[in-house]
Amino acid sequence: MAVKRLEGFDVIIAGAGPCGCVLAKDLAKAGKKVILIEKGGNSLKGIGTMMGMLNGEHMIRARFPNIWQQTLEGHGVVLGTGVGGGSYLYAGITGMPQLEPFDEVGIDLRPHLEEAKKETWVSKTPDEFLGPTTRRLLEVANSIGLPFQVAYRHINFDKCEYGCQTASFGCKRGAKWMGYYAAQEAAEHGARLQTYTDVRSVIIENGAAAGVIARDVRDGHYYEIRGQAVVSTAGGIGSAGILTRSGIRGAGLRLFGDPSFGSTGLLPAGDLKSHFYEHGTSIAFMDDKNGCMYSTNITWSRFFWSAYQVMGSGLGGFWKVYKAYPRMVSIMNKIHDEGVGRVTYTGRVSKTLTLADEDKMNHCRFVNEKILLAMGCDRRTIKHAGFSHVKGGMSFGHPGGTCPMGVVVNRNLETPIKNCFVCDISSLPGAPSRPPVLTLVTLTKWFAPRLLERLGGQGAGPASPAG
Numbered sequence: 001m002a003v004k005r006l007e008g009f010d011v012i013i014a015g016a017g018p019c020g021c022v023l024a025k026d027l028a029k030a031g032k033k034v035i036l037i038e039k040g041g042n043s044l045k046g047i048g049t050m051m052g053m054l055n056g057e058h059m060i061r062a063r064f065p066n067i068w069q070q071t072l073e074g075h076g077v078v079l080g081t082g083v084g085g086g087s088y089l090y091a092g093i094t095g096m097p098q099l100e101p102f103d104e105v106g107i108d109l110r111p112h113l114e115e116a117k118k119e120t121w122v123s124k125t126p127d128e129f130l131g132p133t134t135r136r137l138l139e140v141a142n143s144i145g146l147p148f149q150v151a152y153r154h155i156n157f158d159k160c161e162y163g164c165q166t167a168s169f170g171c172k173r174g175a176k177w178m179g180y181y182a183a184q185e186a187a188e189h190g191a192r193l194q195t196y197t198d199v200r201s202v203i204i205e206n207g208a209a210a211g212v213i214a215r216d217v218r219d220g221h222y223y224e225i226r227g228q229a230v231v232s233t234a235g236g237i238g239s240a241g242i243l244t245r246s247g248i249r250g251a252g253l254r255l256f257g258d259p260s261f262g263s264t265g266l267l268p269a270g271d272l273k274s275h276f277y278e279h280g281t282s283i284a285f286m287d288d289k290n291g292c293m294y295s296t297n298i299t300w301s302r303f304f305w306s307a308y309q310v311m312g313s314g315l316g317g318f319w320k321v322y323k324a325y326p327r328m329v330s331i332m333n334k335i336h337d338e339g340v341g342r343v344t345y346t347g348r349v350s351k352t353l354t355l356a357d358e359d360k361m362n363h364c365r366f367v368n369e370k371i372l373l374a375m376g377c378d379r380r381t382i383k384h385a386g387f388s389h390v391k392g393g394m395s396f397g398h399p400g401g402t403c404p405m406g407v408v409v410n411r412n413l414e415t416p417i418k419n420c421f422v423c424d425i426s427s428l429p430g431a432p433s434r435p436p437v438l439t440l441v442t443l444t445k446w447f448a449p450r451l452l453e454r455l456g457g458q459g460a461g462p463a464s465p466a467g
């Protein structure tokens, strides 16, 4: 089968998550010839439905039959695919970036933060979106000295609906920001969206990037795509694979995961209803001193929460959660983990948590329990989920740090291959221990003008598909 050639690009961007989409938009608007390559599709078909998330056109053609890949230890790693990447199915919680780890490597994100907030529709959850159970949790937590606050979200609340439970299936009202929208704008400014195409490796000539080799995931034919600069934005697992296959040493040998876990308790019968009937994740506490995050959990429907248990605890788990759901209060946690893990040459993931990680998790469980008891939950009903040493007990929603700045990429986000960069969650110096999209988009806003300056001069002229 003949290799197809596409050439004449200023910038080749590999992976259409929030970073790739925003970068493509900013560069295309600046007049650069951009190709944004994504191994999934570019569609909103099935958005807002469970089946749309699991099997819709947007998610199909992924590396996995569904979005849950398992680590070699049996834990879950959740990834989005298709244009928008993880931002298609994220909960839209905003985590304000921790700027100090970037300061340490000489990157000042401050001048770009406001622009990134505007780009990603950051706004504070309005009062009318706080239901009675959430309010009680806020009051109770504050009264025992835990500074929970009303959360910021990547949501346009004018379009949002109180009690909606489908944010993480993609928002069909268009209320949740997704990289998808930036990608459509990039296309309007002339960027080429190349979907169902898996970037395999970087073409290197005279020590500099000259393009990529990619493969059509539907019919298997190969592309040679040529341009002046290559930016990998394929996410924590994807970028490690591209770099490793391009001979870049050290990629994929670290991996943070921001483990997601939590605790639940049941409110007394006849008291308030579960916060699952209210608006999800609308209050949070970022305990940076201890590297821990707390928030009310995301709100899935009774059926979906119950079905989600089947993966870990079978049909028994389904029934227990189905019964408990109407009175359940659920606190979700993340911790700043030490980043022990790796991505294999073939793209499999191994992720373990250290004793220090488990210690932080235990601290979260202790704090959760204090809150649940103060809420009035019966001590006997309190359950804790997510144990690192139990096979399949953990879930990692923010895998990254596989090509960290200061180690695999330098402070310009450039790899040892000239003109080959990484700008996504894989280049972060450490686990954010918070929802990372705002941090990632701020980093992209920092990177885009620097790349433009590096490219200098005029664009390469019209991009020409050849052969």
Ligand SMILES: Cc1cc2nc3c(=O)[nH]c(=O)nc-3n(C[C@H](O)[C@H](O)[C@H](O)COP(=O)(O)OP(=O)(O)OC[C@H]3O[C@@H](n4cnc5c(N)ncnc54)[C@H](O)[C@@H]3O)c2cc1C
Binding pocket: 014, 015, 016, 017, 018, 019, 020, 037, 038, 039, 040, 078, 079, 080, 081, 082, 083, 084, 085, 086, 087, 089, 090, 091, 092, 093, 094, 095, 168, 197, 198, 199, 200, 233, 234, 235, 236, 237, 238, 239, 241, 242, 397, 398, 399, 423, 424, 425, 426, 434, 435, 436, 437, 438, 440
């Ligand atoms: C269930 C869930 C809920 C979340 N909730 C939140 C939240 O509320 N708030 C928040 O801030 N964050 C949240 N996150 C995390 C956030 O979505 C991710 O951290 C973020 O999307 C990472 O962005 P990225 O651009 O680095 O990569 P990704 O979003 O992972 O995008 C990478 C893209 O590259 C593509 N790709 C990979 N390899 C290749 C290749 N070889 N060739 C071509 N394309 C490739 C992938 O298909 C994907 O589309 C959540 C994540 C999950 C999974």
